[in-house]
Structures are given as C-alpha cells and as structure tokens.
Amino acid sequence: MGHLxxxxxxxxxxxxxxxxxxxxxxxxxMKHNVSVSTVPTIGFNVEMLDARKNRKPIVVTLWDVxxxxxxxxxxxxxxxxxxxxxxxxxxxxxxxxxxxxxxxEKTLQSEQLRGCPLILLxxxxxxSGALTITELKDRFKLRKMCSGRDWFVxxxxxxxxxxxxxxxxKVVQMAxxxxxxx
Ligand SMILES: Nc1nc2c(ncn2[C@@H]2O[C@H](COP(=O)(O)OP(=O)(O)O)[C@@H](O)[C@H]2O)c(=O)[nH]1
Ligand SMILES: [Mg+2]
Numbered sequence: 001m002g003h004l005x006x007x008x009x010x011x012x013x014x015x016x017x018x019x020x021x022x023x024x025x026x027x028x029x030m031k032h033n034v035s036v037s038t039v040p041t042i043g044f045n046v047e048m049l050d051a052r053k054n055r056k057p058i059v060v061t062l063w064d065v066x067x068x069x070x071x072x073x074x075x076x077x078x079x080x081x082x083x084x085x086x087x088x089x090x091x092x093x094x095x096x097x098x099x100x101x102x103x104x105e106k107t108l109q110s111e112q113l114r115g116c117p118l119i120l121l122x123x124x125x126x127x128s129g130a131l132t133i134t135e136l137k138d139r140f141k142l143r144k145m146c147s148g149r150d151w152f153v154x155x156x157x158x159x160x161x162x163x164x165x166x167x168x169x170k171v172v173q174m175a176x177x178x179x180x181x182x
Contacts, residue, residue, distance in 0.1 A: 008057050011175045012081050015064040016107055017088035018100050022123040025158040026088060027064045030168050051172045060172060062086075079112035083175035086119045086167065091136060091155075092127035101140050108145060117150040117174040121167060126157040150174055 015023045024045055031047040045064040050057060087107065089100050104120075107113065122136045131139065133153040142151065152170055156163025 008059050009053075009177050010059045010061060011083035011177060013060055013062050013171055013175065014079070014082050014085045015062055015088065016085060016103075017121075018090070018096060018103060020093070021088040021090045021100070022121075022158040023064045023088045026086075026121070026123070026156070026164065026167070027062055029158050029161055029164045030062065049168070051168070053172050053175070053177065058172070058177070060168075060175070079110050082113060082116050083177065084117045084119060084171050085113060086121060086171060088121045088123050088158075089136065090124050091122040091132075092124040092130040094129075094131070097131075097139060104140065105145060108149075115149050115176075117176065118146055118152070119167060119170050119174065120151065120153045121163075122153060122155045123158055125155045125162065126160050 015027060017023050027045055027047055031049060047062050047064075049060045049062065051060050052058065085107065087104050089104075090096065093100075108118065120136070120140070120142065122131060122133045124130050133155050137143070137153055142153065152174065154163055154167050154170060156167055158164060
C-alpha cells in the first residue's frame with residue numbers, strides 16, 4: 001500500500017491564515033468529513049488525501065502549520081515545493097482583516113511561492129455579517145496582489161461543511177504538479 005502510494009505524484013499544499021481562521025477545522029472536515037473541536041495548533045497538523053488529477057491518482061498532502069504569531073516565522077520552511085496555497089480568512093472578523101491581508105501579502109512575496117496558485121477562503125459564511133467573496137476580493141485588492149499567479153476565492157463554512165468539497169476540488173485542479181512527479 002505504502003509502495004503503491006509512493007508511486008503516485010505527491011503535491012504539497014499549504015493551509016495558511018491567521019490563528020482562529022478555521023484552518024484545522026477545514027483540514028479535519030476535508031479528511032474525515034466531520035467537525036472536531038479544534039485546539040489552537042502548536043506545531044502542525046498534516047493529512048494526506050487521495051485525489052485524481054487529469055484522471056491520474058495523486059496524493060495531496062495538506063500542511064496546517066499553525067497560525068499563531070510565533071509560528072508564522074516557520075511558514076517559510078514549508079514554502080518550498082508548495083503546489084498551491086490555501087489561505088483561510090475568518091470573513092466574520094472584520095477587526096482582523098487588515099492583519100489577515102498583511103499576512104497574505106507577506107506570504108505571497110516569498111520567493112519560494114512565486115507563481116504558486118492561491119485559493120483564498122472566505123470562511124465562516126454561516127456567521128451573519130460575514131464578508132462576501134466580492135467584498136473580500138475588494139478589501140484585499142486581490143487582483144493586484146495576485147498578479148502573476150492563478151487565484152480563486154471560495155466562500156465556505158468549515159464547521160458546516162459548506163464549500164469544503166469545492167475547495168478541495170479547486171485545490172486539485174489548480175495545484176502545480178512538479179514535472180519530475182509525472
Ligand atoms: N461559525 C464558524 N466557526 C468556525 C468556522 N470554522 C472554524 N470555526 C471556529 O473557529 C475557531 C477556530 O478554528 P480553528 O480551525 O481552530 O482555526 P485555526 O487556528 O485557523 O486552525 C474554532 O472555534 C472553530 O470551531 C466556520 O466556518 N464557522
Ligand atoms: Mg489550528
């Protein structure tokens with residue numbers, strides 16, 4: 001089994017975003033389709049999911065490297081070989097939007113992530129008053145921030161499981177597969 005898996009192209013996907021954005025909830029929902037009560041991530045959570053891209057099996061490894069301030073400096077280490085970045089925003093937390101935007105901008109400026117596709121998640125859509133994807137796109141000036149890369153904004157509610165499958169499909173579709181892996 002391990003042998004079989006190792007033959008499949010592997011893609012590394014980073015789950016990034018501020019603490020409390022919903023990264024760990026999303027990860028568990030993608031993997032097990034269940035909501036678990038999350039604890040603030042110290043270090044990282046990682047899950048491998050099977051998928052098909054261009055009708056070929058691939059393994060998607062999702063890295064949830066923790067959003068707490070002291071962990072953010074470690075993001076850099078995970079940037080190498082990233083096939084895609086999923087940046088999770090708590091769309092209901094208007095007070096921290098500026099902080100989230102600054103973090104995203106810093107992330108995208110990383111040399112190792114040059115050209116890396118971005119899926120921006122407007123999470124917590126179940127909370128009334130949450131920013132819509134259009135509002136988030138405007139507030140983040142996303143078009144400008146993302147010039148030179150593929151990007152997509154997906155609304156979701158990680159706890160309710162809404163938009164989670166769509167997110168995973170989008171990740172698989174947009175992920176860059178390293179040429180040596182195919
Ligand atoms: N209402 C609501 N709460 C959410 C959603 N996603 C996550 N949460 C809650 O937000 C808190 C932080 O989630 P967590 O996944 O630990 O965030 P992380 O720090 O980014 O890993 C937890 O209490 C989650 O239950 C969502 O879509 N809607
Ligand atoms: Mg977490």
